[in-house]
Amino acid sequence: MREKRKSGELRKIKITKGFINQPCASVLIEWGNTKVLCSATVEERVPPHVLGSGAGWVTAEYSMLPASTATRNQRDINKLKLSARSAEIQRLIGRSLRAAVDMKKLGERQITVDCDVLSADGGTRCASVTGGFIALALACKKLVADGVIEESPIINQVAAVSVGIVDGEVLCDLEYVEDSAAEVDMNVVMTDKGSFVELQGTGEHGVFADNELKKLISLAKAGLKKIFAMQKRVIEND
Numbered sequence: 533m534r535e536k537r538k539s540g541e542l543r544k545i546k547i548t549k550g551f552i553n554q555p556c557a558s559v560l561i562e563w564g565n566t567k568v569l570c571s572a573t574v575e576e577r578v579p580p581h582v583l584g585s586g587a588g589w590v591t592a593e594y595s596m597l598p599a600s601t602a603t604r605n606q607r608d609i610n611k612l613k614l615s616a617r618s619a620e621i622q623r624l625i626g627r628s629l630r631a632a633v634d635m636k637k638l639g640e641r642q643i644t645v646d647c648d649v650l651s652a653d654g655g656t657r658c659a660s661v662t663g664g665f666i667a668l669a670l671a672c673k674k675l676v677a678d679g680v681i682e683e684s685p686i687i688n689q690v691a692a693v694s695v696g697i698v699d700g701e702v703l704c705d706l707e708y709v710e711d712s713a714a715e716v717d718m719n720v721v722m723t724d725k726g727s728f729v730e731l732q733g734t735g736e737h738g739v740f741a742d743n744e745l746k747k748l749i750s751l752a753k754a755g756l757k758k759i760f761a762m763q764k765r766v767i768e769n770d
Contacts, residue, residue: 540751542693542705542758547666547766556643557670559766561663564707565653570663572671575642588638588685590630590668594622594660596649621657622647624730628661628690628721629668631729637685643671654694654708661692661721662759669767689724689763693755695748697740704751716740720752724760 537543543564551560551569558571578589595618596605608614614622629645645668647660672684694706696714703710711717718733733745740748 539701540704540754542755543707545759545762547663547762549666549670549766555646555667555671556674557667559663559666559670560650561659561666563655563659563662564705565651566655566659567649567651568656568659568663569646569648569650570660570667571646571648572664572667573644573646574671574675575644576640578640578642582635583640586640587635588633588640589635589642590626590633590638590645591642592622592625592629592645592647592660592664594618594625594647594649594657596652596656600649600652621660624657624719624721624732625660625664628692628729629664631723632665632668632686632688632690633672634685634687637681637683638672639681641680643668652708654706654711658692658694658719661690662763665690666763666766669763673767688727689760690721690729691724691756691759691763692719692721693752693759694719695752695755697738697744697748702744702747702751704755716744716748718748718752720749720756722753722756726753 546562548560552558555571555573561568598604645664649656669686675681695704695718696706697716698710698714715738717736721729
């Protein structure tokens with residue numbers, strides 16, 4: 533619960549590499565009570581819009597298992613189409629991960645990062661971006677080790693964290709009970725070089741001023757600094 537954490541303190545994050553064996557790389561990211569399995573699969577093909585360009589492509593898919601929430605979450609296949617929420621989140625993940633890669637160095641191959649939510653307690657998209665980047669970087673590392681490409685196409689680390697205003701207080705890394713009650717909710721995606729990939733900020737139950745926006749971004753940057761260091765340790769530790 534938040535009373536056990538300071539306003540800028542992250543929930544406990546645990547990352548397990550090689551959680552499943554079949555894909556090129558996989559990690560289980562446990563972020564508080566949120567758990568997301570991120571796996572990266574490499575295919576020697578690219579979508580039509582980059583075919584023949586010599587460049588590769590990175591994309592993502594996102595889904596929530598039925599038992600990931602307190603009330604059973606209906607599978608998208610039962611609706612015969614991806615839910616609007618899942619579609620929006622997987623587009624965010626894909627955009628975020630593409631900001632990490634030099635597609636020319638990847639060559640004409642595609643890496644798909646699948647993010648499957650096993651347990652949801654707030655911040656599933658942030659966990660997916662953060663864990664998805666680790667899976668992507670590990671897959672690229674393996675491509676270099678196997679001699680498929682000469683050098684890693686990774687040019688930036690990318691991670692995400694949520695911030696918000698709850699009961700007038702600016703908080704970092706919202707769990708579900710905080711997220712659902714937040715007056716302002718924001719997801720911040722950045723590179724380790726300090727550039728923004730995406731800002732998703734909404735006045736859920738009110739509005740927010742410029743000085744509050746600055747506080748939110750400052751808190752997000754402080755949290756992301758810790759997350760980038762954690763990502764680096766996981767990727768570099770063989």
